Amino acid sequence: TLVMKIxxxxxxxxxxxxxxxxxxxxxxxxxIQKLNAMLGIED
Known part of the structure; x- marks a missing residue:
């Protein structure tokens, strides 16, 4: 649900x-790895 995502x-x-x-x-x-993962950027 949206609440869980937030x-x-x-x-x-x-x-x-x-x-x-x-x-x-x-x-x-x-x-940095977490931020990249959240933004969909691969190392």
């Missing part, structure tokens, strides 16, 4: 924010 997106953004806060090289790569 909740999932909010959850993903909150997760990304936590990852960004504890910056290290691997978490930056993870965030």
């Amino acid at each position: 909740a999932f997106i909010i959850e993903s953004i909150a997760f990304d924010s936590r990852v960004i806060i504890c910056l290290d090289e691997n978490s930056i790569k993870t965030v």
Whole structure:
């Protein structure tokens, strides 16, 4: 449902924010990969 999709997106953004806060090289790569996946971009 739309509500579930919105909740999932909010959850993903909150997760990304936590990852960004504890910056290290691997978490930056993870965030970039997640953003690319959300935008449909392949590495």
